[in-house]
Amino acid sequence: MKKLFVDLDLCIGCQAHSVACSRVNHDILTMQSGEIPEEGTLPVVCRHCETAACVAACPNESMKKHEDGIVRRNMATCTGCMSCTLACPFGTLTRGMRLARHSSSKCDLCAPRVERGLEPACVATCPTSALQFREVEEVYEAKDVLVVGAHTIGHSPYIRRA
Amino acid sequence: MVESRKNICLLCSLGCGLIVDLECDEPVNLEYDTENGVNRGKLCAKGNYILELLNDPLRLDVPKKDGKPIRWEQAADEVADALRAVQGGKTAAVVLSGDASCEDVGLAFAFAADCTGAGKAAISLPTGDDKVVSALAETSGGVAQATLDDVENSVCTIAVGDPFARCPVIAGRVLAARNAARENSLNVVSRESNMTSRFAATHLLGPERDSMLDLVAAVVEARGGAKEKWLNQLVKGVDAGSDAQKLAKSFVESERAVVVLSTDDPVVAQLANALVKAAGDTKGLFALHDYGNARSIAEISSGDVSAEDVIKSAARGEIEVLLVLGADLVSSYPNLDVNGALSEVQLLVAGAPFPNKTTSLAGMVLPTALWIEQDGTFNGAQCQRVVAPPGGAMSYGDILKAVAKATGVELRAHEAPEALAEAALDEGKAAAIAKAAREEAVTSPVVSTATCFADGSLTDRVSWVKMVERVP
Numbered sequence: 001m002k003k004l005f006v007d008l009d010l011c012i013g014c015q016a017h018s019v020a021c022s023r024v025n026h027d028i029l030t031m032q033s034g035e036i037p038e039e040g041t042l043p044v045v046c047r048h049c050e051t052a053a054c055v056a057a058c059p060n061e062s063m064k065k066h067e068d069g070i071v072r073r074n075m076a077t078c079t080g081c082m083s084c085t086l087a088c089p090f091g092t093l094t095r096g097m098r099l100a101r102h103s104s105s106k107c108d109l110c111a112p113r114v115e116r117g118l119e120p121a122c123v124a125t126c127p128t129s130a131l132q133f134r135e136v137e138e139v140y141e142a143k144d145v146l147v148v149g150a151h152t153i154g155h156s157p158y159i160r161r162a
Numbered sequence: 163m164v165e166s167r168k169n170i171c172l173l174c175s176l177g178c179g180l181i182v183d184l185e186c187d188e189p190v191n192l193e194y195d196t197e198n199g200v201n202r203g204k205l206c207a208k209g210n211y212i213l214e215l216l217n218d219p220l221r222l223d224v225p226k227k228d229g230k231p232i233r234w235e236q237a238a239d240e241v242a243d244a245l246r247a248v249q250g251g252k253t254a255a256v257v258l259s260g261d262a263s264c265e266d267v268g269l270a271f272a273f274a275a276d277c278t279g280a281g282k283a284a285i286s287l288p289t290g291d292d293k294v295v296s297a298l299a300e301t302s303g304g305v306a307q308a309t310l311d312d313v314e315n316s317v318c319t320i321a322v323g324d325p326f327a328r329c330p331v332i333a334g335r336v337l338a339a340r341n342a343a344r345e346n347s348l349n350v351v352s353r354e355s356n357m358t359s360r361f362a363a364t365h366l367l368g369p370e371r372d373s374m375l376d377l378v379a380a381v382v383e384a385r386g387g388a389k390e391k392w393l394n395q396l397v398k399g400v401d402a403g404s405d406a407q408k409l410a411k412s413f414v415e416s417e418r419a420v421v422v423l424s425t426d427d428p429v430v431a432q433l434a435n436a437l438v439k440a441a442g443d444t445k446g447l448f449a450l451h452d453y454g455n456a457r458s459i460a461e462i463s464s465g466d467v468s469a470e471d472v473i474k475s476a477a478r479g480e481i482e483v484l485l486v487l488g489a490d491l492v493s494s495y496p497n498l499d500v501n502g503a504l505s506e507v508q509l510l511v512a513g514a515p516f517p518n519k520t521t522s523l524a525g526m527v528l529p530t531a532l533w534i535e536q537d538g539t540f541n542g543a544q545c546q547r548v549v550a551p552p553g554g555a556m557s558y559g560d561i562l563k564a565v566a567k568a569t570g571v572e573l574r575a576h577e578a579p580e581a582l583a584e585a586a587l588d589e590g591k592a593a594a595i596a597k598a599a600r601e602e603a604v605t606s607p608v609v610s611t612a613t614c615f616a617d618g619s620l621t622d623r624v625s626w627v628k629m630v631e632r633v634p
Contacts, residue, residue, distance in 0.1 A: 009337075009341070010337055010341075012326045012330060012333045012337075012357050012358075012360075012361075013357060014206055014207060014326070014327075014330035014333070014357070015207055016205065016206045016207045016209075016210060016330060018207070019207040019210040019211065020205070020210050023192065023210050023211075023213070118193075124194040124196075124203060124204075125194060125203075125204060125205045125206075125209075125210060126204065127201075127204045127205070127206055127330040127331045127333055127334050128204075128330075128333045128334045128337050129204075129334060161341070
């Protein structure tokens with residue numbers, strides 16, 4: 001399946017991805033930015049883990065791993081208990097904004113856009129193409145990039161040039 | 163039925179393409195224009211907010227006098243009456259924002275000539291760019307202007323300031339050039355560490371004037387002296403450091419090299435021109451400005467009166483009627499007593515898309531259209547309007563035409579003043595630049611405020627945070 005990757009050699013920390021994300025998701029920011037002191041900011045991307053801690057933590061079964069590999073949150077049943085935000089080991093889930101303040105925010109890889117043949121908004125807008133939407137196998141087998149922390153828990157979205 | 167219309171972004175001088183999707187003539191979605199040659203679909207944080215600009219509930223949509231709504235005809239008549247009443251010794255002035263179309267700039271000059279008596283028309287580029295653009299024009303003779311393709315194919319790129327922060331979309335081209343081959347390099351000249359310097363092979367850290375002067379001297383030395391006398395005079399007595407010498411050698415020897423300039427200091431801009439000129443052929447300069455149609459306006463404006471001059475004239479009580487369209491003078495010039503100056507004006511008319519500090523002082527407030535809501539030439543591209551402006555908002559040109567009509571004058575449309583002539587550096591200018599370059603830069607902050615939200619944000623690079631947190 002296709003997932004998000006961040007090329008750390010191209011990311012300038014402009015945070016355009018956050019703006020694009022909140023724009024297409026009606027002001028619900030589903031992609032955070034992390035700041036590494038003296039290094040800059042970089043996108044913090046939901047990894048859509050194989051065994052997702054957020055899914056296990058959700059008491060209402062609002063968070064589910066679907067057949068297409070995407071972990072989705074059902075907003076109608078989410079009570080905003082924030083168990084998922086505590087459970088996520090990567091800090092990708094936070095409280096929603098504006099109308100969605102009662103719930104957490106969750107990236108669904110812009111499924112409606114992808115169905116229309118478009119790229120996720122964060123990928124489409126990224127000024128340096130640091131954010132990429134690529135087949136996981138293709139990236140892991142590529143010889144020109146290295147996946148940072150490839151053997152850590154879950155899928156690592158961070159890549160560097162070999 | 164969804165209809166898609168293309169336009170460009172004017173929130174910096176790159177002019178990135180974008181698509182607005184409309185449903186029943188209402189903007190409903192912003193899409194990325196992957197066919198646009200400038201940005202290939204990419205947009206920075208600011209560009210992503212254009213739809214919010216169009217749909218913002220704070221947009222001004224009706225003319226107001228002393229806070230009360232009035233009709234356009236009444237507004238035009240009252241301004242015309244005030245213009246007619248301007249007595250000898252006093253004058254009227256027009257200040258136009260840097261996001262005006264080239265046609266509207268032409269109309270402003272015609273308006274100033276025909277409707278304001280011995281008036282003045284000042285083109286305000288409230289980003290500090292007016293000084294930088296003039297400085298670049300004064301010394302541009304023989305300096306090659308690089309294109310975006312030149313930036314992407316550059317072997318040795320020197321970034322002055324922080325171009326990645328000012329125009330993030332340029333970063334795609336610059337980094338593509340850097341990553342194309344191992345011998346390619348990105349080098350940065352800046353006062354402090356910044357977004358661009360994180361990617362630099364060589365970083366000349368320190369006052370930009372000093373570093374640029376060092377670089378020009380090192381380039382002249384690397385070429386074994388300069389043919390031009392003014393260049394020798396410029397670098398006389400400068401002892402460049404080893405980092406500057408290495409970078410200069412690489413810059414001179416590279417087959418294709420580009421200077422990407424992002425500065426508010428006119429002296430640094432002139433030194434950048436000198437650097438490119440000193441390095442010889444196949445080198446180019448790509449200058450970035452904070453936003454808008456600044457470069458095109460500079461090419462067609464005579465540049466005789468700056469917005470700063472208008473403010474100073476107003477403070478001396480010389481201006482009776484002041485028409486400010488688009489610009490927020492109070493926020494743009496924090497070091498000047500703009501409040502005091504504007505209080506001396508008999509009639510202050512402020513036109514803007516959003517309420518701002520200048521409109522709060524104005525006797526009459528006029529709602530203006532955004533560039534995307536009008537036809538016109540911006541950044542060399544002929545743009546068709548995407549959507550109608552809200553309520554009664556009008557373009558700067560249409561406002562000027564309405565006032566001119568009320569004064570009984572038919573404005574000659576689209577007549578632009580002569581372009582600025584290219585002027586070369588000579589020994590006199592070189593001596594002045596050399597003197598200025600050895601002085602500490604006097605900071606005269608000019609804040610970019612055009613097309614901003616009422617809270618003065620958007621042009622701030624991290625303003626999206628404020629935007630996202632702005633709960634209705």
